[in-house]
Amino acid sequence: MRLNTGESLIYGGSRCFSCSRRLRWFELIPVVSYFAFRGKCRSCGAGISLQYPLVELASGLLFLFIYLKSTQSPPTGGFEWITFALTISFFWLLLTLSVYDIRHQILPDMLVGAAAAAAIVFVTAQSIQNPSLILVHGFAGAALFLFFGALWFFSQGRWMGLGDAKLAFAVGLFLGPVPALVALFLSFWTGAAVGIAWVLLNRIRTLKIPIPFGPFLAAGAFVAYLWGDILIEQYLRLVIY
Ligand SMILES: [Zn+2]
Incomplete structure (x- = not known):
């Protein structure tokens, strides 16, 4: 605030x-x-504002879900405080910038930069045991940035803001390629559903819809982090059989 x-x-x-x-x-x-x-x-x-209790509740649930995920599938066996703290920092910044985006229709560089910094430290800490992680996660970050950057460039900022591209970089870097793809699909589907509902309810004909994309990308990233592997498994089962 x-x-x-x-x-x-x-x-x-x-x-x-x-x-x-x-x-x-x-x-x-x-x-x-x-x-x-x-x-x-x-x-x-x-x-x-009702925003206060809602964000407080969302923060609490965020911490709880990340804790449960960390104890359930620890990356290298055993509970890791550094991984836990960095994951919480990253997603809590995503929550903060989502709320800011809803209020002001902009993603402040300060918050996106902080999320990107958390992602960089996270990947660096993880890569101590597995050095190739930097390349793989870096590739995911760059790919997502280029994708959103292209949408921003060709729509001249009407579909996406440059802030969305910067946020997409942080998300790709933190998650790595496969969950990043899940986050991408989830955010586009949910964003499109809400966008279409908004257009139908307001009966307008324009491509410039004042619905920020940041919250969808943030929520997609969180769901992909928590349940990405389950979603891929279910999706493949659906496609193959
Ligand atoms: Zn007062």
């Missing part, structure tokens, strides 16, 4: 956007405080 408002992201506690009063610790308990105070500021009574 504070990004690009001129306020510090690190210093200064949370405050009410209406009356500027600093919030006490008991007003900052995720999800609980919002409902305890009925979504209103205790001083001025101004309504507090």
Whole structure:
């Protein structure tokens, strides 16, 4: 909420956007405080956005799912704190930039850059045991960037933003080729379904639909990370038999 408002992201506690009063610790308990105070500021009574409890809940679920995935299929046997922390950082940044994209229709370089940095550190840490990983994941990142970059270039920014291409690079780099392809398919199918529904509901005839693609790519990446192997298995079964 504070990004690009001129306020510090690190210093200064949370405050009410209406009356500027600093919030006490008991007003900052995720999800609980919002409902305890009925979504209103205790001083001025101004309504507090439902975005807060929703994002808090989504963050909690994100952490839980990544933890379950990490304990279920550890990359090199045993639970790895570094892998876990980097995976959480990566997907939590994807959640943050999705919310920002929905609010402002733009993917800020700062958040996309941070996600790309998390992906780079993640792949580098993984490649200590398997050096070829850098090449394979790097290829996936470059391929996704070129694909989205081409869509951005040829549509002159109407279908995709350049921010989407940068995000696609981070997603490809983090996931590697096969899950990245799953993420690509999922994001296009869900994005197209929502886009068509939007056009039908609003009865408009234009290719410029104000629906940001970032959240679809982020959600597709998360589903591909969690269940990519199961989805591929089911899909192949469907195609072959
Ligand atoms: Zn207030």
